[in-house]
Amino acid sequence: MREALLIARREYLERIRSKAFRVSTVLIPFVFGLIFGIGAFSTKLTGGAKHIVVASNDPVLAESERAELTALRGDESRRDRSSQLRMEARAPITEGELAALNTAVESKKIDGYLWLDVKPGTTQPEATYVSSGSDFFGKDRMQYSIGHALVREELVKRGATSEGVESLLKDIEMKTLRVKNGRAVAADASKSFWGAYVMTFMLYFAVVFYGVNVAHSVVSEKTSRVFEVLLASAKPESLMLGKLLGVGAVGLTQMAVWIGFVLLLSASSLWMTLGLGGLAAYGVTPLQLIFFVLYFLLGFFFYSALSAGLGATVSQESEVQQFTMIIVLPQVIGLMMIVYILGNPGAWPVVLLSLFPPCTPIVMSLRMAAMAVPAWQLALSLVLMVLSIYGMVWVASRVYRVGILMYGKRPTLPEILRWVKYS
Amino acid sequence: MAPLVQLDRVSKAYEQKVAVHDLNLRIEAGSMFGLLGPNGAGKTSSIRMMVGITVPDSGTVSLFGRAFTRASLKKVGYLPEERGLYRKMKVMDQLLFMGQLHGLTAEVAARRAHTWCERLNILDSAQSKTEELSKGMQQKIQFIVTLLHEPELIIMDEPFAGLDPVNATLLQDTLLDLKKAGRAILFSTHRMDQAEKLCDEICLIHRGKAVLSGRMRELKSRHERNRVIIDFEGDDGFLSHEAIAEHRKYPGHVEIRLKEHGDAQALLRTAEQHAQIYRFELVEPSLEEIFIQTVGEKVDA
Numbered sequence: 001m002r003e004a005l006l007i008a009r010r011e012y013l014e015r016i017r018s019k020a021f022r023v024s025t026v027l028i029p030f031v032f033g034l035i036f037g038i039g040a041f042s043t044k045l046t047g048g049a050k051h052i053v054v055a056s057n058d059p060v061l062a063e064s065e066r067a068e069l070t071a072l073r074g075d076e077s078r079r080d081r082s083s084q085l086r087m088e089a090r091a092p093i094t095e096g097e098l099a100a101l102n103t104a105v106e107s108k109k110i111d112g113y114l115w116l117d118v119k120p121g122t123t124q125p126e127a128t129y130v131s132s133g134s135d136f137f138g139k140d141r142m143q144y145s146i147g148h149a150l151v152r153e154e155l156v157k158r159g160a161t162s163e164g165v166e167s168l169l170k171d172i173e174m175k176t177l178r179v180k181n182g183r184a185v186a187a188d189a190s191k192s193f194w195g196a197y198v199m200t201f202m203l204y205f206a207v208v209f210y211g212v213n214v215a216h217s218v219v220s221e222k223t224s225r226v227f228e229v230l231l232a233s234a235k236p237e238s239l240m241l242g243k244l245l246g247v248g249a250v251g252l253t254q255m256a257v258w259i260g261f262v263l264l265l266s267a268s269s270l271w272m273t274l275g276l277g278g279l280a281a282y283g284v285t286p287l288q289l290i291f292f293v294l295y296f297l298l299g300f301f302f303y304s305a306l307s308a309g310l311g312a313t314v315s316q317e318s319e320v321q322q323f324t325m326i327i328v329l330p331q332v333i334g335l336m337m338i339v340y341i342l343g344n345p346g347a348w349p350v351v352l353l354s355l356f357p358p359c360t361p362i363v364m365s366l367r368m369a370a371m372a373v374p375a376w377q378l379a380l381s382l383v384l385m386v387l388s389i390y391g392m393v394w395v396a397s398r399v400y401r402v403g404i405l406m407y408g409k410r411p412t413l414p415e416i417l418r419w420v421k422y423s
Numbered sequence: 424m425a426p427l428v429q430l431d432r433v434s435k436a437y438e439q440k441v442a443v444h445d446l447n448l449r450i451e452a453g454s455m456f457g458l459l460g461p462n463g464a465g466k467t468s469s470i471r472m473m474v475g476i477t478v479p480d481s482g483t484v485s486l487f488g489r490a491f492t493r494a495s496l497k498k499v500g501y502l503p504e505e506r507g508l509y510r511k512m513k514v515m516d517q518l519l520f521m522g523q524l525h526g527l528t529a530e531v532a533a534r535r536a537h538t539w540c541e542r543l544n545i546l547d548s549a550q551s552k553t554e555e556l557s558k559g560m561q562q563k564i565q566f567i568v569t570l571l572h573e574p575e576l577i578i579m580d581e582p583f584a585g586l587d588p589v590n591a592t593l594l595q596d597t598l599l600d601l602k603k604a605g606r607a608i609l610f611s612t613h614r615m616d617q618a619e620k621l622c623d624e625i626c627l628i629h630r631g632k633a634v635l636s637g638r639m640r641e642l643k644s645r646h647e648r649n650r651v652i653i654d655f656e657g658d659d660g661f662l663s664h665e666a667i668a669e670h671r672k673y674p675g676h677v678e679i680r681l682k683e684h685g686d687a688q689a690l691l692r693t694a695e696q697h698a699q700i701y702r703f704e705l706v707e708p709s710l711e712e713i714f715i716q717t718v719g720e721k722v723d724a
Contacts (some may be wrong), residue, residue: 003524010520014512225507229568232474232501233524235493401476 003234007242008249011217015250025254029261051086051109053101055093056116061125062091064152065116068145105132114142123150200335200362202255202296207303207327210251214304215311215320217247218396222315222403236397240308244393248304252297288368291378298385299361303327305392306358312400330358338366345370355381357388425488426451427576427607428473433482435468442468444631445482450609450624452575455602457622458611459710465631466611467504470580473609474501486576497526500574504581504611506565510554514545514564517553518571525572532571539567543593559590566594570601577601579610583617595621615711625710629718639710646713650706651679651687657698666690 015021054069056062066089090097104110112131119126127146129139148169155165218240221227230239310323334341334353341350345367354363354373360381367373430448434441443465450456458466471477472484475491486495509517515536522532540546543563548556553564562585569577577598583591598608598621612618618625625642627635635642654676662670662677666685671678681687687705694700708716 006520006523014509018511221507224510225503225505226509227507228476228503228505229501229507229521229565230524231476232496232499232503233521 001238003238004242004245007230007234007239008244008246011243011246012249012253015247016253021250021254025257029258050111051088053104053110053113054087054089054091054116055098055101055113056089056091056118056125057093058116058118058125059089059091060153060156061116061118061149062089064149065089065114065146068149068152069114069142102130105130108132116146123154125150198292200331203299203303203361204328204331206251206255206296206300207307207331208324210247210254211300211303211307211327212320212324213251213307214243214247215307215314215323216317217243218308218311218400219314219317219320222312222400223317227400231401236401237393240305240393240397240400244301244304244308248301251300291368292365294382295361295364295385298382298389302357302385302389302392305389305396309392309396309399312396312403315403331362334359334362334366337363341366342370345373351377355384357381357385360385426485427487428609429483429485429488430469430473431483431485433469433472433479433484435472435477435479437468441631443472443479443628446626446628446631446633448626448633448636450576450607452607453602453605454607454623455598455621456607456609457618457625458609458628459613459615459618459625459714460611460628461613464628466613466628467580468631469628470501470504470578470609470611473578474499497572498575500569500572500577502565502569502577502579502582504584506562508553508561508564508568510552512553513550514540514553514556515549517564518567521568522571527572535571535573536567539570543567543597559586562586563590563594566597575606577606577608577610579608581612582610583612583614615709615714619710627710627714627717629714635713635717642710642713643707646708646716647683648687648705648707649681649683649685650708650712651681651690652702652704652706653677653679653694653700654702655694655698655700659698661690661694661697664690664693 052069054062054066056065066087070085070087098115101110101113101115105112112129115128115130116125117128125146127142129142152165152169155168156162160168221230227239307323307327310326311320314320314323337350337353341353341363344350350363350367353359354367355377356363364373364378364381426449428448428450430446433443433446433448435443446465446469448469458469460466468477472479473486475484475493475496484491486492487498489495509520512520515533518536518540519529519532522536523529527535537546537549540549543566545560545563548560553561556564566582569579582594582598586594595617598610602608619639622639624638625636626633656675659672659677662672662679666681666687666689668680668682668685670680679690681690691700691703694703
């Protein structure tokens, strides 16, 4: 154990002291910030004030439709953008004015117009939307709003009060509930699997950025031939374990720096102005949080150990890249099955998948969000993960040790199996 | 006293090739042992079994009188054939790490590393990154790594390969000092002249088998002195003497190989009657010649 700790310490200190570590600690959040910034900026650009004209030969219908579109009823995602919308009703309208609207669209004076042609003797108008390119509302929403406008007009004609019309046409609020421990509790469907998404993202990120470092570190020891010196003084298992802990700790340190920064930010008033709530707002229990951290750590070390094992089989840094795919694949599987898992969190294929170590962190987080997972399954999944990490380290150290005799060519799978058996 | 290293009928084969076959070896304390042989003879394979990097297919390896255990490696210093150092690490950090890995405390490791750097003239580079140093310098660092924990048994695979003559001599002298201090040293080399100069005892391996082993003096005395070198002036008629098997003549200088049991003294008497003799030397056979005689072919070093 002393050997493993020495190796872990060397690995940790050498990396923490390196310029690459300092640069990436600052640069990665900066790059992420930049990406989000560009994203936000581009939404602003496309969402820049739209000028849309509602034209009709029926002034009441035109005004009613204008009001409908301005309210953007039933479309939460766009409601906050209604301020960027300039709606104008023009009715009644002459042929000449209508032709002028086309020119206006072409010269970008307006972004588009909706032409509602009410033929005498019919109730349904003929609707045409003309725009310079993208349509802001979507066809469905526009048809829906025209329907609403017609109903509103008809109701008013039949003598309904404007309050009565409003209350009739108001969107209906709907609650979603979830059965947990035999009781229906409030659950917001869009928030219930936040944990799985965050877990997937963090794990993916951590594995791609740091897990693969273990492989690089293993390979560089092979190419620099340090490993023969090390093997003559330390057990290969200690070497691998030390590497795993050392390189892993570097990743965790960097993430801790970032999380610490986010927490500082969240304590500040800036967080509130950004409109992000605390964890409780997402319906997270402390137990879920504890398991989240546990699964993250175990998942991280599992994938790092896998990466160490793969690193031990190659003799050149450039070959490591080809393995990244193998490492990321099980996580993608979990993500792809997200709908099925949330719908059937207790089905046996899902239970099995959640106990399969490479998939455990993501699938188990999903299940925990969707149901109360039996304690024995949680315990079993933890045990299996710890065992599989140990197993990976063992195999990796075997392969690493025998790899000393290998030069150049990549070993085949049967050869690797023979290496594992070889003492 | 039990030998520090004992290999007993050790064999090792890889895939198709037999690397070591039925090798027996003993190394005593306070001696310098040379493991000799051409490239690919099985030297590195034998050494790797001594330090437990590979395990023999058959036969036993004992260190310090006991069957091999990892624990006994604490008393062994191993210099692999392919040198390995952390390229990005500072020299002193590297020495400290390796020392600690061998069980030293940080303080002891630091003190000894300092002493060794001073002794091998690399103290000025102690704070540099390893990759910035020349190959010879790196080799010295590797040398220190091997010796830092004051091992009783020092095993070095081709320790002088790639060194300039000045540094090779420096390291050779260091090894001789360590031997005087009672350590056992085993090193492999394909250079017979080096082994001849340094070793008390050798084992010559050829194609995985030991073809010649024992104390250097005994090996040499077992082989006849059958080479004669003569510097002379005058008539070279003595070259037709019956004791001579063959000769190579240069102006005023001749190198002679005698027939088996050829009488060198009789040759000397004949020669002095013909010419003025400045030098008459009955040369001891070199290790290389013994090897060629034993194996019957040339070493392709």
